[in-house]
Amino acid sequence: MLNISDILETINMIQEENLDIRTVTMGISLLSCCDENIDIACNKVYDKIAKRAEKLVSECEKIENEYGIPIINKRISVTPISMVASPCKGGNIVKFAHALQKAADTTGVNFIGGYSALVHKGFSGSDIELIESIPEALATTQNVCSSVNIGSTKSGINMDAVAKMGKIIKQCSEYTADKNCIGAAKLVVFCNAPEDNPFMAGAFHGVGEPECEINVGVSGPGVVRAAIEKIGKDESIGVLADTIKRTAFKITRMGQLVGTEASKRLGVPFGIVDLSLAPTPAVGDSVARILESMGVGTCGGTGTTAALAMLNDAVKKGGVMASSRVGGLSGAFIPVSEDEGMIAAARCGALSLEKLEAMTAVCSVGLDMIVVPGDTSAEVISGLIADEAAIGMVNSKTTAVRLIPAIGCNVGDTLEFGGLLGSGPVMPISNVDPGIFIKRGGQIPAPLQSLKN
Amino acid sequence: MRAVVSVIGKDMVGILAKVSGVCCEYNVNVIDVTQTVLQDVFAMTMLVDINGCTVEFSEFSAKMNELGESIGLSIRVMHEDIFNSMHRI
Numbered sequence: 072m073l074n075i076s077d078i079l080e081t082i083n084m085i086q087e088e089n090l091d092i093r094t095v096t097m098g099i100s101l102l103s104c105c106d107e108n109i110d111i112a113c114n115k116v117y118d119k120i121a122k123r124a125e126k127l128v129s130e131c132e133k134i135e136n137e138y139g140i141p142i143i144n145k146r147i148s149v150t151p152i153s154m155v156a157s158p159c160k161g162g163n164i165v166k167f168a169h170a171l172q173k174a175a176d177t178t179g180v181n182f183i184g185g186y187s188a189l190v191h192k193g194f195s196g197s198d199i200e201l202i203e204s205i206p207e208a209l210a211t212t213q214n215v216c217s218s219v220n221i222g223s224t225k226s227g228i229n230m231d232a233v234a235k236m237g238k239i240i241k242q243c244s245e246y247t248a249d250k251n252c253i254g255a256a257k258l259v260v261f262c263n264a265p266e267d268n269p270f271m272a273g274a275f276h277g278v279g280e281p282e283c284e285i286n287v288g289v290s291g292p293g294v295v296r297a298a299i300e301k302i303g304k305d306e307s308i309g310v311l312a313d314t315i316k317r318t319a320f321k322i323t324r325m326g327q328l329v330g331t332e333a334s335k336r337l338g339v340p341f342g343i344v345d346l347s348l349a350p351t352p353a354v355g356d357s358v359a360r361i362l363e364s365m366g367v368g369t370c371g372g373t374g375t376t377a378a379l380a381m382l383n384d385a386v387k388k389g390g391v392m393a394s395s396r397v398g399g400l401s402g403a404f405i406p407v408s409e410d411e412g413m414i415a416a417a418r419c420g421a422l423s424l425e426k427l428e429a430m431t432a433v434c435s436v437g438l439d440m441i442v443v444p445g446d447t448s449a450e451v452i453s454g455l456i457a458d459e460a461a462i463g464m465v466n467s468k469t470t471a472v473r474l475i476p477a478i479g480c481n482v483g484d485t486l487e488f489g490g491l492l493g494s495g496p497v498m499p500i501s502n503v504d505p506g507i508f509i510k511r512g513g514q515i516p517a518p519l520q521s522l523k524n
Numbered sequence: 525m526r527a528v529v530s531v532i533g534k535d536m537v538g539i540l541a542k543v544s545g546v547c548c549e550y551n552v553n554v555i556d557v558t559q560t561v562l563q564d565v566f567a568m569t570m571l572v573d574i575n576g577c578t579v580e581f582s583e584f585s586a587k588m589n590e591l592g593e594s595i596g597l598s599i600r601v602m603h604e605d606i607f608n609s610m611h612r613i
Contacts, residue, residue: 073528073569073571073604073607073608073611074611075558075559075560075567075569077607077610077611078528078530078569078607079530079532079567079569080611081606081607081610081611082530082532082600082602086598133582136581136582136585137527137581137582137585137602137603138602138603138605138606139600139601139602139603139606140602140606321610321611324609324610325606325609325610327609328605328606328609
């Protein structure tokens with residue numbers, strides 16, 4: 072029989088500490104939708120998604136209701152559209168983005184990801200066409216997300232793509248300047264992109280994945296923070312690490328349960344649980360506040376990177392035993408605009424872009440949801456992408472850049488995105504011109520650690 | 525399927541009677557009840573079998589929420605497995 076204190080603990084986590092399932096993401100392969108005629112291909116894309124994900128939202132709502140745990144987002148990820156569009160002869164590739172939007176509207180999901188290209192070793196087929204269409208695609212759709220993988224440990228970094236993405240990110244902001252530059256918030260540039268990631272904006276359904284699957288992303292920074300606060304200030308780091316592990320185990324079990332149940336009800340194989348600690352702008356649901364509750368003062372001060380490294384590791388160790396299959400990004404996210412504590416730390420100047428870059432060497436993703444002045448040059452953005460990709464490439468981990476140049480804004484201003492995307496203070500960024508380095512183009516060779524065979 | 529009905533709030537006369545009354549109304553069998561009163565806060569968990577429930581799970585759950593609101597308590601009905609999966613290996 073269940074113990075009353077266990078039951079109350081679970082209820083308290085959900086009601087008071089913002090424990091939730093961040094997302095149930097259905098990955099759908101669109102390889103069967105390829106066609107030489109772009110309109111036929113788009114129709115096939117729409118039909119396949121609408122059919123496959125027909126019951127995704129309703130079944131997830133039933134699970135929420137029965138188990139009493141909120142599932143914040145229901146999402147879809149698809150095969151990178153640059154591959155699906157590859158056989159098309161003529162026609163505007165943005166039609167695919169509109170087909171995805173239409174499918175999102177029909178199925179009622181919150182986001183659909185996969186307007187993507189994988190160009191870590193070079194461009195093929197319709198990669199360039201897709202990348203150049205991203206600003207228009209994101210400006211003319213609401214729920215479509217885009218990602219581009221420009222590097223990997225195995226292949227090095229495609230510097231031509233890095234140069235291009237600096238310009239594309241700026242254009243995404245410019246095209247949506249009247250909507251708080253939201254376009255750039257729906258685009259992420261990856262190094263070592265995972266193929267089964269359920270989180271946006273970077274979710275896509277990799278080519279090695281099955282026809283259709285369910286991936287789950289958990290949340291729960293509030294639960295971890297509450298657990299740390301309970302153990303007091305005098306306990307050693309080892310006690311902190313063990314507490315985080317235990318808490319991560321419990322959080323991940325929720326993900327495993329919801330994923331298994333969703334997969335059973337939808338008749339789709341269960342893919343992975345992504346163990347990530349994903350913050351929201353709600354007070355108390357912040358990764359920065361976890362680091363602060365460990366005792367680093369304000370997030371961004373010295374000690375923050377070490378605290379984050381420990382947190383990230385303990386989350387994985389606790390989570391990995393709780394789930395049959397772990398994947399995606401798995402670790403602690405440090406988006407700025409989506410995390411109440413990060414916003415406060417950035418606003419008071421304690422958290423700088425340089426410190427965030429250091430933190431990305433030990434967290435699960437990268438420079439995420441960071442707002443920079445609108446006059447930041449495309450070359451500076453490319454330089455930052457190259458730096459971030461280098462950290463990922465050398466450390467054999469995923470890194471990403473989701474930067475929002477705030478058109479017409481300067482340091483001290485704030486962009487309000489609303490919802491899960493939160494609000495971002497404009498942060499200072501180095502304006503030293505790396506133009507010559509970026510314009511060289513070519514490929515940064517893969518590091519020695521890629522030669523493992 | 526078994527579910528856990530949890531009741532949290534200020535202690536008063538008749539909580540158990542009212543909650544089990546709703547269970548009876550919808551043919552839900554009570555398997556086990558545990559309760560504690562910490563200072564003035566009443567906490568009760570009730571394990572119930574809802575296989576014979578005469579209405580949909582969501583409706584039963586909504587009725588319990590309504591009862592909770594009407595007497596100023598938080599009453600939730602959740603599938604047993606959420607607790608089992610979190611606290612049992």
